[in-house]
């Protein structure tokens with residue numbers, strides 16, 4: 001990539017340059033700039049290699065060893081737990097975010113007369129499961145109208161504090177569209193104080209931002225690893241707070257959800273007791289090759305440090321925000337405050353289709369959602385990459 005004349009304020013940490021060359025060689029060579037983690041994250045070289053090696057072995061089963069099966073999944077739970085400050089027993093591996101949302105909608109203790117609050121403007125993965133579960137289980141799922149293009153957090157807070165019928169709140173941590181990060185701490189604390197379940201879809205936040213469930217009052221987190229955790233499709237997880245697990249009847253059962261799971265000598269005992277950890281929400285065989293990839297990606301995140309990534313990305317997205325807000329003809333849907341942003345900067349230019357085409361021609365992978373250009377860089381993107389976006393769209 002050609003060096004650009006006007007460097008941005010944000011500097012690229014020296015330790016990341018080598019890492020970028022190693023993990024994203026195509027990007028270091030200037031083949032493309034990936035600003036599309038809000039759609040699909042890019043898999044680092046180490047995860048590519050791990051998945052390829054695993055699949056090679058899988059094709060020649062006689063080369064596989066006991067460590068290649070359940071211990072890989074144990075490692076996934078341990079790494080996810082380390083990433084979010086949970087215990088491995090609180091992690092259920094899933095294959096997408098939607099499964100964790102369904103788990104919350106179908107298994108949280110809710111029933112007729114109860115209200116669960118969501119928000120207009122949510123990604124549908126966090127709406128349809130609640131609608132369907134409400135119909136089946138008899139509770140009411142209510143979409144709170146937005147305030148402008150943001151979740152009306154003040155109204156949700158008011159309802160949580162005053163409406164005794166409200167028994168659950170289900171939101172995305174970060175909007176797929178505007179990139180706005182809700183104040184999960186304030187909402188979660190209010191829910192906890194009122195005995196209300198708080199379920200969070202974190203897929204658009206985790207990886208771009210650090211998450212610590214020891215500090216954040218949240219009951220269920222669901223997260224696919226395919227976006228901001230730069231892992232293969234099919235790798236995902238749900239966190240269920242330890243105290244809640246025993247209160248939740250799994251919505252689906254299988255040979256691995258039972259207390260007898262793993263005891264290959266007792267297949268035919270048909271013991272109906274559930275596992276007492278979050279694995280009661282896992283049903284059957286999982287795509288181990290995808291979790292092997294996720295493990296390699298999570299090791300990279302843990303090596304770099306989730307907070308260090310958040311800091312760097314906060315600077316980089318801040319530069320994009322500063323540029324966008326300096327242009328009179330661009331409306332920025334993402335707010336300037338760092339605590340209210342994650343990795344997305346969503347902008348509405350005077351010519352969204354034309355500008356999107358220009359970005360594409362310049363090799364900048366991005367997406368358009370709800371009429372806005374969604375720029376979604378990550379730790380491997382340099383200020384030079386951001387400058388390439390700015391120069392393509394004009395100073």
Ligand SMILES: Cc1ncc(COP(=O)(O)O)c(C=O)c1O
Nearest residue numbers: 096097098123125172176203224
């Ligand atoms: C907020 C949110 N939730 C969920 C998903 C995807 O769900 P799943 O992992 O089930 O495909 C997306 C993807 O765009 C999203 O933005």
